[in-house]
Amino acid sequence: MADPFAWLKPALKTLHRAQWYRQPTPSGAPGAMVTLGEPPRPLINFCSNDYLGLANHPQVKAAAMQAIHQWGTGATGSRLLSGQRPLHQQLERAIAQWKGTEAALVFSSGTAANLGTIPALVDQRDLVLGDAYNHACLKKGARLSHAKFCEYPHNDAAALAQLLESYRSQYRRCLILTDGVFSMDGDVAPLDKILQLAEAYTAMVLVDDAHGTGVLGTNGAGTLAALGQSSPTVIQMGTLSKALGSLGGYIAGSQDLITYLQHRASTWIYSTGLSAADTAAALAALEQLQADPSLRHALRERIQQLEEGLQKLGCPVLPHPLPTPIFCLPAPDPTTVLHWGQKLQDAGCWVAAVRPPTVPFSRLRITLRADHTPAHIEQLLAALAVLLKCC
Ligand SMILES: Cc1ncc(COP(=O)(O)O)c(C=O)c1O
Structure with missing residues (x-):
């Protein structure tokens, strides 16, 4: 019998040849320091999206454990069937108020x-x-919708305007999609210009603020809040899995929008509700980050320290309109970035070496956390200085 999976081996070989082969790395509990490798050893963690250090926070963990005691582990069904708990509505009300x-x-x-x-x-x-x-999930969502889908060059509002001018009148509805803070580059979308264009061309805008949420703006409300932008055309999307240290995602907007999604969003209707532990952890993290601005202040100080240090080293740091905890250091090719990642590990720093096809060009992606100390940043800068001298 012919093997219907015969294509897999050559496909994997191609991945190896292009240096695109990837493997998950097991690490210890989330924190500024993590244990990694065989034998396990402590490294400074510049690799996580746990920007405020809430994924291992005592109150957040206690809330998750208390929720398990009260509500059990799984939600046991779709929210429309048996999966709804009072915690879900509590979290949704808290997110709406925050946003x-x-x-x-x-x-x-x-x-x-x-x-x-x-x-x-x-x-x-x-x-x-x-x-x-x-x-990638915004792009995939656009393709799944079967709408006419066009991409504009990164952060190019003039190109977006041209596309709107060329195509908008030929289509019924229009939806503009943008990250608030770009996950692999750490820069920020020109939301003021995008919102102006959306109003002029009657377009909806979905801002994916996975990386601005909890980090930017008053109370950590995100990129729109930090830029002082709001508009009835905006749908605010975000995750519970980064600064909120839990798991899950959310959409915040008008009551009509939310009611409509409860009837039309298949990944909500046909999927089991968020577990009690994840819901309670996100709620506790949200309370924590609103009550304790010192977390955001500490993160900002580390961002400034790294930015200044990189500038002194002559690294090409993109000027960001807002202080984000993601730094991108371009590398010439996948082999080099893997080598850099290993050298940094040898120097005690865990930094992500990110390669195509996740990103258009290879880079080190450095992410900061509120619980990094000034000494952690100094150690990273010293390791980068050695690395850059050798290149
Ligand atoms: C910008 C952006 N949107 C969405 C997601 C997906 O979120 P989740 O990990 O909760 O599925 C991510 C995750 O990395 C992200 O960076």
Whole structure:
């Protein structure tokens, strides 16, 4: 019998040849220091999205454990069947209040939020315009919707305007998709210009603020809040899995939008509700980060320290309009970036070496946390100085 999976081995060989082969790395509990490798050894963690250090926070963990005691582990069904708990509504009310919207809806991941929401809003009669550097799940959501999908060059509002001028009148609805803070570059979308264009061309805008949420703006409300932007055209999407240290995603917007998604977003309707532990952890993290601005202040100080240090080393640091905890150091090719990642590990620092196809070009992605100390940043800068001298 011919093997229907015969294509797998050559496909894997191609991945190896291109240096695109990847393996998950097991690490210890989340923190500024993690244990990694065989034998396990402590490294400074510049690799996580736990920007405020809440994934291992005593109160957040206690809330998750208390929720398990009260509600059990799994939600046991879709929210529309047996999976709804009072905690879900509590979290949704808290997110809406935080984001300044009428309502919010929690999904089982950020990816599920985007994959469910985008095809619920648009179909083959509609137009979707997205930034070329958007997260993969925004792109996938756009393709799943069957709408006409065009990408504009990264952060190029003039190109977006041209696309709107050329195509908008030919389609029923229009949806613009952008990350708030770009996950692999750490820069920020020109939301003021995007919102102006959306109003001028009657377009909806979905801002994926996975990496701005909890970090930027008053109370950590995110990129829109930090830029002083708001508009009835905006759908605010985000994750519970980064600064909130839990798991899940959300959409915040008008009550009509949320009610509509409860009837049309397939990844919400046909998927088990978020577990009690994840829901309670996100709620506790949200309370914690609103009550304790010192977490954001500490993170900002480390961002400034690294930015200044990189500038002194002559690294090409992109000027960001807002202080984000993600730094991207471009590398010439996948082999070099893997080598850099290993050298940094040898020097005690765990930094992500990110390669295509996740990103258009290889780079080190450095992420900072509120619980990094000034000495942690100094150690990274010293390791980078050695690395750059050898290149
Ligand atoms: C910008 C952006 N959107 C969405 C997601 C997906 O979120 P989740 O991990 O909750 O599925 C991510 C995750 O990395 C992200 O960076």
